[in-house]
Amino acid sequence: MLGDAASDVRLVQVTIPAGKRDTILRALDDEGVDYVVSDEVSGQEYTGIVYFPLPSAAVEPVLQRLREIGVDEDGYTVIIEANTVISRRFDQLQERYTEEEDADRIAREELSARARDLEPSLPTYVLMTIISALIATAGLLLDSPAVVVGSMVIAPLIGPAMAASVGTVMGDTELFRRGVKLQLLGLVVAVASATLFAFLVRTVNLIPPLADLTAIPEIRERIAPDFLSLVVALGAGVAGVVSLSSGVSTALVGVMIAVALLPPAATVGIGLAWGQPLVSLGSSVLLLVNVLSINLAALVVLWYKGYQPTQWFRTDEARSATVTRIGVLVAAIVVLSVFLGGVTLDSFERATTEEEIRTEAEEIVAESSGTMINIEIEQTNTAVFQQPNHVVVTIGVPPDEPTPGILTELDAMADRTAGRDVSTEVRFVTVERAGEPP
Numbered sequence: 001m002l003g004d005a006a007s008d009v010r011l012v013q014v015t016i017p018a019g020k021r022d023t024i025l026r027a028l029d030d031e032g033v034d035y036v037v038s039d040e041v042s043g044q045e046y047t048g049i050v051y052f053p054l055p056s057a058a059v060e061p062v063l064q065r066l067r068e069i070g071v072d073e074d075g076y077t078v079i080i081e082a083n084t085v086i087s088r089r090f091d092q093l094q095e096r097y098t099e100e101e102d103a104d105r106i107a108r109e110e111l112s113a114r115a116r117d118l119e120p121s122l123p124t125y126v127l128m129t130i131i132s133a134l135i136a137t138a139g140l141l142l143d144s145p146a147v148v149v150g151s152m153v154i155a156p157l158i159g160p161a162m163a164a165s166v167g168t169v170m171g172d173t174e175l176f177r178r179g180v181k182l183q184l185l186g187l188v189v190a191v192a193s194a195t196l197f198a199f200l201v202r203t204v205n206l207i208p209p210l211a212d213l214t215a216i217p218e219i220r221e222r223i224a225p226d227f228l229s230l231v232v233a234l235g236a237g238v239a240g241v242v243s244l245s246s247g248v249s250t251a252l253v254g255v256m257i258a259v260a261l262l263p264p265a266a267t268v269g270i271g272l273a274w275g276q277p278l279v280s281l282g283s284s285v286l287l288l289v290n291v292l293s294i295n296l297a298a299l300v301v302l303w304y305k306g307y308q309p310t311q312w313f314r315t316d317e318a319r320s321a322t323v324t325r326i327g328v329l330v331a332a333i334v335v336l337s338v339f340l341g342g343v344t345l346d347s348f349e350r351a352t353t354e355e356e357i358r359t360e361a362e363e364i365v366a367e368s369s370g371t372m373i374n375i376e377i378e379q380t381n382t383a384v385f386q387q388p389n390h391v392v393v394t395i396g397v398p399p400d401e402p403t404p405g406i407l408t409e410l411d412a413m414a415d416r417t418a419g420r421d422v423s424t425e426v427r428f429v430t431v432e433r434a435g436e437p438p
Contacts, residue, residue, distance in 0.1 A: 009082040015075035016048040053085045057097040060107035115166040118159030128156045133193040136266040152258035165298035171318035194269025222267040223282035226344040233260045233290040237297025260290035296329040368404035370395035388418040396431035
């Protein structure tokens with residue numbers, strides 16, 4: 001059989017402890033695994049090295065059985081991707097593990113190694129974060145979605161998030177701490193870089209003066225987060241850990257996680273540079289909710305997929321740490337969800353109010369001699385919790401007919417529906433009735 005899926009086949013190399021050769025080879029025979037053995041003469045503790053190919057889903061159960069019969073963690077176990085396997089028995093082995101419920105699941109050791117590989121060196125991480133934050137800030141100020149997306153592609157934010165979750169579930173304190181530190185560092189660096197760059201842009205007038213940042217759509221999207229933002233972040237966390245634990249590329253998922261983190265961080269910096277605290281407040285809440293949700297989703301999925309330590313004493317410790325951290329994340333998200341709930345409720349009420357104003361305005365105009373052409377409802381100039389402020393009604397009137405005097409009625413209706421004083425403007429345009437000569 002020829003297997004050409006690099007992510008589905010692994011070549012495993014295991015050192016054989018003295019006195020365990022026959023037991024280990026017998027176990028591999030029982031599993032139907034092809035293997036090659038070479039002697040090891042560099043010492044007396046290990047007498048050989050056994051090489052064998054496995055489907056990725058078979059790595060963990062086979063290694064677990066070898067550990068039970070004497071292969072300890074002090075020896076060397078190497079797992080590498082294999083491009084092609086030519087073997088008659090491998091076909092049967094792969095078919096057997098393909099039928100497993102989670103056939104794409106990689107081994108604990110490989111998951112831990114992949115999580116570490118996603119963490120770049122500190123200088124590279126800081127530099128790439130700064131570059132991506134600067135590009136994101138420029139894209140937001142230019143209202144260019146393409147530039148914002150480009151900044152997400154190079155943002156190295158997936159590694160720390162995944163490392164912290166893997167470290168928690170697998171009881172690797174060092175990996176967890178490094179993941180948390182890099183996440184905090186990345187957010188601080190991104191916000192600081194965006195603030196300094198946005199302040200420079202404002203000072204030297206690289207863009208036209210901006211009195212209201214919310215007039216830029218790309219910025220406005222990040223300052224009033226609702227519960228849909230929570231769904232995006234949770235989805236990004238689930239996608240990240242599924243791609244990591246399945247052994248597939250995390251590049252595209254990394255972009256998704258950057259979507260949830262980088263633009264909000266850049267928006268926080270822009271709000272600080274422009275001295276508009278409500279802009280920074282709304283985007284800060286969105287940023288915190290996204291960070292917490294990504295970590296929560298990754299923790300829950302990893303625990304569900306069974307990546308707890310195999311040793312009983314480490315399992316209890318990892319379970320306690322996971323439950324505690326999940327509880328902290330949930331509590332923090334619930335607190336921040338008060339803001340999300342307020343924005344969601346405000347969006348619903350604003351949409352309902354606008355629809356009522358439109359409906360009642362159409363009824364008032366229909367009872368007059370005019371025809372409704374258009375109605376525009378302008379909101380208050382606030383970053384969040386906007387309210388109707390100005391209504392412009394455009395009415396068509398046939399030629400040689402007086403304009404209907406309905407301004408007072410429309411203004412009273414708008415004030416009553418909005419629950420506040422709303423200025424109303426009526427504009428008249430001349431229209432021809434159907435069948436009339438031009």
